[in-house]
Amino acid sequence: MKLKILKKGFNYSQDGPGNRLVYHLQGCNMSCRWCANPESISSGGSLMIEKEKLLEAVCPYGAIREGGLNRHICSDCHNQPCLHEYKNQGIHLSCFEMSEDEILDEAEASSTLFFDHGGVTFSGGEPTFQYPALKQILKRLKENNIHTAIETNGTHKRLEELFPYIDMLIMDFKHINNELHKEHTGVSNEQIMVNVEKAMSSHPNVLIRTALVNGFNADRKYINEFLSFYKQFNHENTQFELLKFHEYGKEKWEQCGLTYQMESGYIREGLEKEFEEAYRAKGLTIIRT
Numbered sequence: 193m194k195l196k197i198l199k200k201g202f203n204y205s206q207d208g209p210g211n212r213l214v215y216h217l218q219g220c221n222m223s224c225r226w227c228a229n230p231e232s233i234s235s236g237g238s239l240m241i242e243k244e245k246l247l248e249a250v251c252p253y254g255a256i257r258e259g260g261l262n263r264h265i266c267s268d269c270h271n272q273p274c275l276h277e278y279k280n281q282g283i284h285l286s287c288f289e290m291s292e293d294e295i296l297d298e299a300e301a302s303s304t305l306f307f308d309h310g311g312v313t314f315s316g317g318e319p320t321f322q323y324p325a326l327k328q329i330l331k332r333l334k335e336n337n338i339h340t341a342i343e344t345n346g347t348h349k350r351l352e353e354l355f356p357y358i359d360m361l362i363m364d365f366k367h368i369n370n371e372l373h374k375e376h377t378g379v380s381n382e383q384i385m386v387n388v389e390k391a392m393s394s395h396p397n398v399l400i401r402t403a404l405v406n407g408f409n410a411d412r413k414y415i416n417e418f419l420s421f422y423k424q425f426n427h428e429n430t431q432f433e434l435l436k437f438h439e440y441g442k443e444k445w446e447q448c449g450l451t452y453q454m455e456s457g458y459i460r461e462g463l464e465k466e467f468e469e470a471y472r473a474k475g476l477t478i479i480r481t
């Protein structure tokens with residue numbers, strides 16, 4: 193099986209322990225307004241443009257005019273000569289393919305770089321969006337004694353089946369309120385809550401992350417509701433991390449032909465520290481990666 197890869201590279205400690213080879217997989221079932229990788233959302237990949245470098249000559253169908261791309265024309269274009277026949281950096285597809293064998297070979301060849309208990313992480317997009325291939329490659333990495341981690345939005349109904357093949361399970365939990373979760377991400381949080389409970393109850397190494405976004409979840413009322421939920425379960429094997437809203441991927445929305453809709457997402461200085469204290473006060477382990 194092949195996997196669609198958005199990007200890959202080494203990263204230290206932010207995507208699991210130690211130095212890790214991180215594969216960001218294409219495709220996501222959510223559509224968060226603050227997404228830092230909007231090019232990852234489409235299952236087949238997104239055409240991304242850089243207006244300054246875009247040349248009309250690379251499109252024989254007239255989709256490129258005056259530095260812009262008519263994506264309606266592109267949606268009916270199957271041979272995509274702009275990508276395959278021209279070496280023009282003004283337009284590219286957001287993803288490429290790798291087979292399981294290629295990933296396994298690359299991971300084994302990189303194993304000397306997995307210092308400080310590192311290994312391979314699958315992130316996104318949403319890695320479970322390519323569930324069958326993800327399960328296979330996780331299994332094979334484990335068979336080869338390579339440390340594995342995934343960073344997931346927690347929505348997949350069969351997430352639990354992956355637990356035996358994941359050494360570290362990193363889950364996003366964006367909002368405890370289902371209506372607000374649906375409004376801002378496009379999907380319900382019900383399966384996430386089921387999976388958080390399963391993970392806390394039965395996975396040995398869990399990290400639950402919540403990005404604090406002003407006007408969405410960065411409110412003491414919701415933090416208290418998160419804490420009441422977590423306190424129902426065993427939390428000895430679970431760590432928590434609160435992240436601050438950022439706009440790192442903002443310019444990519446335009447490159448993908450999308451409109452960035454977030455306004456005033458930044459939280460006030462020090463708020464995350466106050467919320468971290470609230471977690472600690474409830475006996476939960478807070479980390480910063």
Ligand code: SF4
Pocket residue numbers: 250251252253254255256265266267269270271272273274275
């Ligand atoms: S995908 Fe097809 S229609 Fe769109 S710019 Fe490329 S060649 Fe033109």
